[in-house]
Amino acid sequence: MSHSPLTVEEWQAVLAGDPAGAAAALFDAARGGDAHAALHYGQCLLDGRGVARDPQGAFRWFVQAAQSGLAPAMNMVGRCLDQGWGVDETPRLAASWFAAAADKGDAWGLYNYATALSLGRGVAQDRARALVLFRRAAAMGHAKSQNMIGSFHEDGWAVPVNLDVAAYHYARAAEGGDFRGCFNHARMEIAHGRMDSAQRWLAEAARLGHARFRRQMAQWLNGREEAWLRRFAAQILSTDMAPA
Structure with missing residues (x-):
């Protein structure tokens, strides 16, 4: 039985x-071939949202969607290969999928490929190229890329240390x-x-961040x-240890 494609709304x-x-x-x-649905x-x-969690099944659907040329799906294939979700962890293949998503202008693909380049994970390290890609993603409103640009300027990766520029990008990432x-x-x-x-921003970081962070x-x-900062630390730890 065929189905008419649904509108975005x-x-x-x-x-x-x-x-x-x-x-x-x-x-x-x-099942009807809709790549976005896949x-x-x-x-x-x-995520196990509305259905039993199945990372292996998730990987298969991401691959199917990616084969249609859908850039966000290419990025998710890369994420699975990078993190070992439903498939063996294979950084080299992950980097190639991130690169494919980045080539199509996907912000997450740009971010993840830039991260691979900056760390030399699955690809030769190239921090200058990574910074170019982080800037492309940041120009699309990608907050995590803004944060990485700040880190590059704070740590002097591919650019001279400039704490004013770092602070600017950290502020944009926070916002x-x-x-x-x-x-x-x-x-x-x-x-x-x-x-x-x-x-204010420490409280927001604690609210948004995961437990390890x-x-x-x-x-x-x-x-x-x-x-007061040590008290704030104690508050974070006590909140995480409190029973749900």
Whole structure:
């Protein structure tokens, strides 16, 4: 039985509804050859949203969508290969998929390929090229890439150290909702004595970040001389240890 493709508005309504119903609708459309549905159904399987978690199945659907030329799906194939989700961890293949997504202008593909280049993971290290790609992604509004540009300027990777430029990009990353950007922006605010602003962005970093990041954040705060920062660290750790 054939199905007429749904409009963007219709898909938005489906995805905003009951997770199980959304997963079923995506599966139906994906079986019918809809690449976008295959991508989103793969994400449902990867996350266990509305359907039992199945990373191997997710990888297969991402590959199917990627074979149609869908750049975000190419990026997700790369993510699976990079992280070992449903498939053996293979950084070299991951980098090639990230490069393919980046070539199509996908912001996440640009970010992930730039990350691979900056670390030399699965590809020869090339931080100058990585910075070019991070800048392309940042120009598209990609907050994590803004944060990475800040790190390049703070650490002197491929460019001279420039803390003012680093601070600018960290602020943009924080405003874009990147938790690492929030933390790095807070560090810069602390360095300039703007403690009220720093407290606000530390709280936002703790709210948005995952548990491992919060532990790293608390470790940094505990190494500071300011008593209020050490209290903030204790608050983060006590919140994470509290029963759900």
